[in-house]
Amino acid sequence: MIPGSHDTISALLAKKVGFEVIYLSGAALSSSLGLPDIGIITMEDLVNRTRQIVSITNLPLIVDGDTGYGEVFNVIRLVNEIEAAGAAAIQIEDQELPKKCGHLNGKKLISKKEMVTKVKAASEASTNLKIIARTDAVQSEGIQSAINRAKEYVKAGADIIFPEALKSKEDFQMFSDAIKTPIIANMTEFGITPNISVEELKSAGVTMAIWPASSLRVSLKSIEKLYKKLKIEKTSNSSLSDMFTRKELYELLNYDSYEKIDKKIIKTILPD
Template sequence: MTYLVASDWPEEPAGKRFRALVERPGALAIPGAHNGMAALQAREAGFEALYLSGAAVSASMGLPDLGILTVEDMSFYIRQVARASMLPLLVDGDTGYGEALNVMHMVRSFEDAGAGAVHIEDQILPKKCGHLNGKRLASPEDMAAKVAAAARARRHLYVIARTDAVANEGMDAAVARARLYLEAGADAIFPEALTSAEMFREFASRVDAPILANMTEFGRTPHITLEEFSSWGCRMVIWPVSALRVAAKAQKELYATLAAEGSTKSLLPRMQTRVELYETIGYHDFEALDASIAASVAPPPID
């Protein structure tokens, strides 16, 4: 059934659905989905929540992850992913797109677009990927003000405060920041770019709140499984750019093959077929719906 008339479209707000998933035992797996197709495929695989990464959206637009995106850019993708999947969506809110009032605008815009959760980070612009060097941090008080603004503006959105302080200021400072952000109204904490299992265990033991772990590839965090994160007390795990990385690699190989061979024939076994595409996007459901509404009806005979 298409999302246009889906009988299983959830009535409960996305934020409440996201919160309920986090409150279950164990860690919630939240893979990244940077467009509607990825969202459909992730849902088909059985995932119950999705992540929209600013880095993935930036890259898909041919831009670096340096805080260039706007609230409207992200809202476009939120609507797309939330509509396609009907799943609660955690969204990368970068630094909040400004100060307190901008954060409040972001929260309302993301909620209206269909988001269930957002995380805001304590960097200052121009921000960087959390796994790069040279990050600059806002003061703890300035970041706490943004968290408080987000908590005040939301209707149901689950608010996660991200701290990049471990690399710059050490574990003790990051823990202190996390506690301050929780006092300001954050529901959970995202300690970015931890570099060992021991650091995750320590952070989770010292911060009394749900913890989000970032299992990005090619970063500072070693490869850790969902089960391991869960055993250390983490409640959410994201794989933010994995789907984009795989898709981008495949596209590059496609274009190189087409340029070299003048044909895509050798890549046919690696392609999604037309039948598979139509099944994924529900093509025939849309077609049948359109036919049922737009079908011509002859007028009754005139006496």
């Protein structure tokens, strides 16, 4: 189980409750910047957020690299930058630009040959970064075509396959039977893929499952609720039970350790 963390504070919460790997979604990052998921965030946006999350949490981070931000040379640069930022894995998909959310209609794909070239370039550019190849072919070309694409991506160097927008447990079983490579299931809400339990996914041969935008969606609903109440009631009193207390926030941020460092520095510079 791998939760999506759209920013550093949500990543800290994931770590606090015991998750050992986290996922940075391109859609969630775009939304956190007030933008739709159509490929208009920059590589710099992604690298900066990656660096922020990894440096604070020290957790393995899977990063959604969308289409690789261009052609082969862009993919190579993305891999180099994301690996330098400390991520554990980078995900690249086979959509054309401008890309769309994987659970929308009308997606256009690059050719299998073009994606193979990108995956090969990513694999060769990586030192320790795992390469995840996502295929969005199921909707437009059918599941067998998606499987055929995935097989070629594995040959090109993909460590993990991400079949997007599958419609059933049986679809995942077809993929795992055909591809002897770890598979990711996307359990995003309100999409094409139904909510399948972790136990069912495991029985279908799925290696890992992500909830890429759940933290963002819950955060937005909670914040909207607060703002509506605040505007009507002119006070936040009725929302206090929904809030982190000051103590809880400081504990999450490890505030005490910073104070200890501060005191140590002051003592070193200005000894008693």
